[in-house]
Every structure is written in structure tokens, then in C-alpha cells.
Amino acid sequence: MNFENVFLQYQKMIYNLAWRIMGNKEDAEDITQEVAMKIYRNLHKCKGEGFLSAWIGKITHNTCMDVLRRKKGKYTTSLDDVVELGDGEVQVQMQDNEASPEELLLQKEISGQIESALQKLPPEFRSLVVLRDVNGYSYEEIAEILDLPKGTVKSRIFRGRIKLKDILLREQII
Numbered sequence: 526m527n528f529e530n531v532f533l534q535y536q537k538m539i540y541n542l543a544w545r546i547m548g549n550k551e552d553a554e555d556i557t558q559e560v561a562m563k564i565y566r567n568l569h570k571c572k573g574e575g576f577l578s579a580w581i582g583k584i585t586h587n588t589c590m591d592v593l594r595r596k597k598g599k600y601t602t603s604l605d606d607v608v609e610l611g612d613g614e615v616q617v618q619m620q621d622n623e624a625s626p627e628e629l630l631l632q633k634e635i636s637g638q639i640e641s642a643l644q645k646l647p648p649e650f651r652s653l654v655v656l657r658d659v660n661g662y663s664y665e666e667i668a669e670i671l672d673l674p675k676g677t678v679k680s681r682i683f684r685g686r687i688k689l690k691d692i693l694l695r696e697q698i699i
Contacts, residue, residue: 545655546589548644583670593648642692650685
């Protein structure tokens with residue numbers, strides 16, 4: 526395993542995970558660079574290619590949590606902020622490629638509202654929901670990434686989903 530190949534393979538995953546946890550492009554870019562340095566320094570410690578995705582996910586998650594802890598009390602979000610989705614780095618996934626322009630606009634609006642609702646979740650729930658429901662990690666992988674018991678992972682994801690649903694209902698998104 527060499528650093529360049531590993532980073533090129535996982536760069537987009539790192540950025541997307543960081544963007545969804547942090548909620549903005551600038552932090553996601555900074556975290557992607559920081560994670561790259563951590564991978565470069567510690568690639569020799571990885572147990573093997575089968576563990577690479579979980580290992581990189583853990584590094585990314587921990588780096589995001591460190592940044593959020595440093596920002597605690599300093600982090601503000603404007604109610605006028607707009608979620609960026611159009612630069613190709615974060616894409617709306619659609620089942621039907623033949624959607625009308627109206628449907629596409631509605632989907633983009635709803636995705637933005639969901640992203641906004643995700644940002645209102647406490648970080649410990651947000652990261653778990655993102656790892657499971659956005660990035661598709663299994664409960665076992667998340668448990669390994671976060672160094673938590675599988676039961677704790679399941680219960681926090683369940684509580685995070687309930688909190689997300691409450692936010693979506695309160696804001697009349699669903």
C-alpha cells in the first residue's frame with residue numbers, strides 16, 4: 526500500500542464524510558488535508574487493506590470530532606446560510622434519471638433541508654447517522670471506527686434518527 530494510491534482512492538469518501546459531519550465546505554477541505562497527513566504518517570500502522578476503509582473512516586470521524594470540540598462555544602451558523610450541493614463534490618442521488626426539472630428542483634430543495642436538519646443534530650448523533658445512512662457503513666464497522674460497543678452504536682443511531690425525524694416534522698419538511 527502506498528500513500529498516493531490510498532489517498533486517491535479514499536479522498537472523496539473523506540471529504541464527503543467530513544462535509545456531512547461539519548456542514549461546510551471549508552472545514553471539510555481542511556479536515557481532508559489533515560486526514561491526508563495522518564494517513565501519510567500512520568499508513569504503516571494499518572492492519573491491512575481489508576481494514577483500510579474503516580481505519581480511514583475512524584481517522585476522519587475523530588478529526589471532525591476534535592475540530593468540533595475545539596470550536597465548541599465558538600461555532601455559529603447563520604439562519605441565512607445556504608447548503609452547497611452543486612459543485613460536483615456532493616451530489617444528489619436520484620433513482621430516476623428521467624426526472625423533470627421541477628422534480629429535480631424539489632429533490633435538491635428537500636436534500637438541502639435534510640442537510641440543514643442533519644446539522645441541527647448533536648455531533649455524536651449526526652456522525653453516527655451519517656456513517657450509517659449516508660455512507661452505508663455496517664453497525665460493526667461503525668463500532669470499530671468509533672471504538673464503541675455495537676449495541677451503543679445501534680441505540681445512538683436509533684435516537685439520532687428519532688431526533689432527525691422530530692426536526693424534519695417540526696420544520697414541516699416531511
